[in-house]
Amino acid sequence: MVHRIDDDQKLPQTRLTVFAVIVVALALLLMIGFWRLQVLDTQHYAELAYRNHIRTIPIIAPRGLILDRYGNVLLGNYPSFSVLLNRDSPGQVKPYLPEIAAGLGLNLQQLRKQVDEAAVTLPRYQPLVIKSNATQADVAFVESHRADIRCLDLLMVQRRRYPADGFMSHVLGYVGDVSAREIAKSHGRYRPGDVVGKSGLEYEYNRILMGVDGSRRVIVDSRGRVRGTLGETPAIPGKTIRLTIDENLERVAFNDLKGKEGAVVALDPQTGGVLVMASAPSFNANELSNGPTPAEWDALVDNPEHPLLNRAIQAQLAPGSTFKIIMATAMLQTGVPPPNFTVFCRGYQNFYGRIFHCWKPGGHGLVGLHQAIIQSCDVYFYNVGQQLGIQRISYFAKHLGLGRLSGIDLPGEEPGLVPSISWKEHTFHQPWFPGETISVAIGQGATTVTPLQLAYSIGGIVSGGIFKQPHLLKTSDPAPEVRFPLKHSTVEKLTSAMYGVVNNPLGTAAASRLKGIQFCGKTGSAQVVSYQERRLLGGGKRYYSNAWFVGFAPEENPKIVVSVLVQGGHEGAEAAAPIASDIIKAYYQEKAHPQPRFVNAEEPHSAEAAAVSRN
Amino acid sequence: MRTRIRSADLDWWLLGLVGALCCLGLVELRSATHVAMAGMVWRQLIWVGLGFLALWLVSRIDYLWVLDRAPILYLFMLGGLAVVLVIGHERFGARRWVEIDGTPIQVSEFAKLVIIIALARFLSGVRTDRLTLTDLVKIGILTGVPLGLILLQPDLGTALTLVPVAVAGVLLAGIRWKHLLALILLAGLSLPVAWHFVLKPYQKARITAFLQPQQDPQGSGYQILQSKIAVGSGGLWGEGLGRGSQNQLGFVPVRYSDFILSAVGEELGFAGIFLTLLLYVGLLLRLIQNARQAKDRAGMYLVGGVAAILGFHIFVNAAMVIGWMPVTGIPLPLVSYGGSSTLFVFMALGLVMSVRLRRFVN
Numbered sequence: 001m002v003h004r005i006d007d008d009q010k011l012p013q014t015r016l017t018v019f020a021v022i023v024v025a026l027a028l029l030l031m032i033g034f035w036r037l038q039v040l041d042t043q044h045y046a047e048l049a050y051r052n053h054i055r056t057i058p059i060i061a062p063r064g065l066i067l068d069r070y071g072n073v074l075l076g077n078y079p080s081f082s083v084l085l086n087r088d089s090p091g092q093v094k095p096y097l098p099e100i101a102a103g104l105g106l107n108l109q110q111l112r113k114q115v116d117e118a119a120v121t122l123p124r125y126q127p128l129v130i131k132s133n134a135t136q137a138d139v140a141f142v143e144s145h146r147a148d149i150r151c152l153d154l155l156m157v158q159r160r161r162y163p164a165d166g167f168m169s170h171v172l173g174y175v176g177d178v179s180a181r182e183i184a185k186s187h188g189r190y191r192p193g194d195v196v197g198k199s200g201l202e203y204e205y206n207r208i209l210m211g212v213d214g215s216r217r218v219i220v221d222s223r224g225r226v227r228g229t230l231g232e233t234p235a236i237p238g239k240t241i242r243l244t245i246d247e248n249l250e251r252v253a254f255n256d257l258k259g260k261e262g263a264v265v266a267l268d269p270q271t272g273g274v275l276v277m278a279s280a281p282s283f284n285a286n287e288l289s290n291g292p293t294p295a296e297w298d299a300l301v302d303n304p305e306h307p308l309l310n311r312a313i314q315a316q317l318a319p320g321s322t323f324k325i326i327m328a329t330a331m332l333q334t335g336v337p338p339p340n341f342t343v344f345c346r347g348y349q350n351f352y353g354r355i356f357h358c359w360k361p362g363g364h365g366l367v368g369l370h371q372a373i374i375q376s377c378d379v380y381f382y383n384v385g386q387q388l389g390i391q392r393i394s395y396f397a398k399h400l401g402l403g404r405l406s407g408i409d410l411p412g413e414e415p416g417l418v419p420s421i422s423w424k425e426h427t428f429h430q431p432w433f434p435g436e437t438i439s440v441a442i443g444q445g446a447t448t449v450t451p452l453q454l455a456y457s458i459g460g461i462v463s464g465g466i467f468k469q470p471h472l473l474k475t476s477d478p479a480p481e482v483r484f485p486l487k488h489s490t491v492e493k494l495t496s497a498m499y500g501v502v503n504n505p506l507g508t509a510a511a512s513r514l515k516g517i518q519f520c521g522k523t524g525s526a527q528v529v530s531y532q533e534r535r536l537l538g539g540g541k542r543y544y545s546n547a548w549f550v551g552f553a554p555e556e557n558p559k560i561v562v563s564v565l566v567q568g569g570h571e572g573a574e575a576a577a578p579i580a581s582d583i584i585k586a587y588y589q590e591k592a593h594p595q596p597r598f599v600n601a602e603e604p605h606s607a608e609a610a611a612v613s614r615n
Numbered sequence: 616m617r618t619r620i621r622s623a624d625l626d627w628w629l630l631g632l633v634g635a636l637c638c639l640g641l642v643e644l645r646s647a648t649h650v651a652m653a654g655m656v657w658r659q660l661i662w663v664g665l666g667f668l669a670l671w672l673v674s675r676i677d678y679l680w681v682l683d684r685a686p687i688l689y690l691f692m693l694g695g696l697a698v699v700l701v702i703g704h705e706r707f708g709a710r711r712w713v714e715i716d717g718t719p720i721q722v723s724e725f726a727k728l729v730i731i732i733a734l735a736r737f738l739s740g741v742r743t744d745r746l747t748l749t750d751l752v753k754i755g756i757l758t759g760v761p762l763g764l765i766l767l768q769p770d771l772g773t774a775l776t777l778v779p780v781a782v783a784g785v786l787l788a789g790i791r792w793k794h795l796l797a798l799i800l801l802a803g804l805s806l807p808v809a810w811h812f813v814l815k816p817y818q819k820a821r822i823t824a825f826l827q828p829q830q831d832p833q834g835s836g837y838q839i840l841q842s843k844i845a846v847g848s849g850g851l852w853g854e855g856l857g858r859g860s861q862n863q864l865g866f867v868p869v870r871y872s873d874f875i876l877s878a879v880g881e882e883l884g885f886a887g888i889f890l891t892l893l894l895y896v897g898l899l900l901r902l903i904q905n906a907r908q909a910k911d912r913a914g915m916y917l918v919g920g921v922a923a924i925l926g927f928h929i930f931v932n933a934a935m936v937i938g939w940m941p942v943t944g945i946p947l948p949l950v951s952y953g954g955s956s957t958l959f960v961f962m963a964l965g966l967v968m969s970v971r972l973r974r975f976v977n
Contacts (some may be wrong), residue, residue, distance in 0.1 A: 011906075011907060011909065011915050012744075012787060012789070012915075013788060013907060015787055015789075016903055016906055016907050016915075016919070019783070019903055019919070019922070019931070020899075020903045023896060023900060023926060024896060024900075026926075026930050027892050027893075027895070027896045027930075030892060030930065030933050030934065030937075031888075031889060031892055033934070033937045033939060034846065034880065034885055034888045034892075034933075034937060035885060037846050037847040037937055038846060038847055038849055038850055038851065038878075038880060038884060038885040038888070039850070039851055039885055042847055042848065042850040042851075044847065045843065045844050045846070045847025046847070046848040046850070048844045048846065048848070048865075049844050049847075049848035049849075049860060049861050050846060050848075052841075052860075052861060052864075052866050053860045053861070053864050053866065201622055209712070220862070220864070221864040221865050221866070222841075222864055222865035223865065227864065256779045257744055288658075350634065368923045485654060542879045569623070581747075
């Protein structure tokens, strides 16, 4: 019904009442909405608000330094930036990934994968390192996108700076991102994103070197700028470790090995401290620590020269004539054959129907033990071996430090091999042939040693049968030792003969003698293949003998024993002895003109340091 | 015939509520901007002062005299909107909803005022208690032309605020049920048309973001989420003035203007929100009371239009802050920072006072 309005002053009061009711109803509805948000769900939103503006920034603990015995820094750190990805609000991360990948030069697929994986495995407040060792351009990219790409941040990190030329790379090792397997095994000690030692001392002493990361809780504004700090848990830096290594001598070995495949180990036989451990060819540990690309990694692994191999503890090769010292020790200790045993060397001899040659085609004539060692007569030791038999040879070799791990504080040491009758039966299900003993007697056949073992073994023998466990970490505690006491006369006869090897004009290493130094030693040239095989294979350096030399000084109570391996070096006297000679010479020069030594207040083990400086 | 005007007869309850809301706005504005934008609170204080002056001045003018001049005001408004449209596109692009200090007065704010006046004038001329179809069409055109011009700026939020004035006017004047149903149906049908032909991409994005906030975390979906975080984290009693991390650190978007209620929610908690809403309910009920007491239908339509437009602002803004409405750029009357919008509210209230002061028929 439509009514005309006659009275303009009569207002539709009911409609106005309805309006008032609507106002109250809407207000009540809104209050319910606010009540839900502010009272019922306030915990949830308080947490979101906290995540919005509180950020936990890790403070990475720098790894401890590695020093040589005198306090010279062998391995240090340098400051660098890592690019962090904050994942507090996932919605603000994903859309920017293409831009981030392009800006930092990362692979988008891999970045996506990394972020997706982290979403499952890591708590959200923990930032992700998406690029370590950021370049200046990367830093500029992050800084210039602070306002729009809020999820990026920079983190100052002390990074390892390894000697770029590969100096000591094998011993020092390298670091890398902790793997899922390492985290699982660590019982909570490692967290994703940690950097841990992957090889060498970095691996062995990771616990000491690593330190504990700290964190800083900061307030950030909506543009990601830090506006204040709430609290800080400081990082505990990793501890510095001091090695028994002598940087000077190490450098000599490193330089002498350049361009060769081989290794040098020098020990102090009285303490077991490793003075030198070098392996060549070497590698640039920085490349491995920065996360090598698959191509870089393959190139290292597939390199026929195996640069990653630490030949000092991992090259297991026939010791060649250096093994004659083991033979001589066994002979002198057992009296089989007696010490005055002589042989007439015609350059070859028939054993069990087969001709065994001496390295010297014309033969050495009548030789006793002393001359047999000096001139390295093979025929003499064939006869010694025949008389001793494989069981006795094997017994002595094992007790003189071969065929087992020396226990050095490095991962990946190889044990070498001392053959025996039972070994042959176990491995080949074949009986031992007597002819094999003849080969073993001159360090050929199945016997293998590592350069470290050779130094350890010979060092122990010339120290009277006290085998100090080789070690790189300098501690005040005496190293564990294995005793296999040798007769005084045995040691005297051996050292005198080894003195002759270098100092007698007939000695195989006479060219390497050092004026005024009682430099003793023994050469070795271990055939890789037989002479016939080498001809068949077309000769070439690849099949040259491995050159060995093991030397020490002085003749009595030796202070340093050096073993040198040059693979394919042909003759121990030519390729290996000069290197050992260089190191012994440098050792004596250093003693005559001591360097100014760094006094390191952190050094907790001053007892041995003092003992060393008294030398 | 002139009515005797006594200042003592002003609606002191209403003025008290307005003063309280202005104080709340200034306090929260100071808290939210004291670090980065310290000058804002003083400028707003000046606007509020000017507003009260404008309210008093407008209340002196007889609303019937104003209604007589509605056609001229209406044409003047259309001209202004057209001019702004031309210059605005040249100078400010599409950023209508941001008030930059020193810009020319936002004509769209005064368009609201003129629409209230124009519709009151038109409806008071209708002498039946049910609007005819012709009346409805005329109202549609009266509202639709300025609405279209504001939409072109483009400013969806302000354009939409004209609708409740027309709706309230129509409902107060009376409408046939079948017309009402037909209108609702028409509005429903025009939505998809508007979606395709009227709305700008960013406006569509806001509505999409409102419906699916996860789709657009950095845009308006992000704004709504941040607003909810700020409000929700405030709890019952709030973090305290100046201590709301979310608005102080800039997570709450335009915390001094459209989202000032989330700053209130964060720093003063549910208690502060409750008080604010209570003040607004008081304000609206007081306006309706004034509409009841108007001397004639023209006065009632004026007051009803003001109540409708303010109520729309209040409820849409509050609903937006808690994520019940898309981000439309509608400020909270008297509390949000902004010169033109503050002046508009005070002038509208001045009209209400003008009606009140002349409620007694001599």
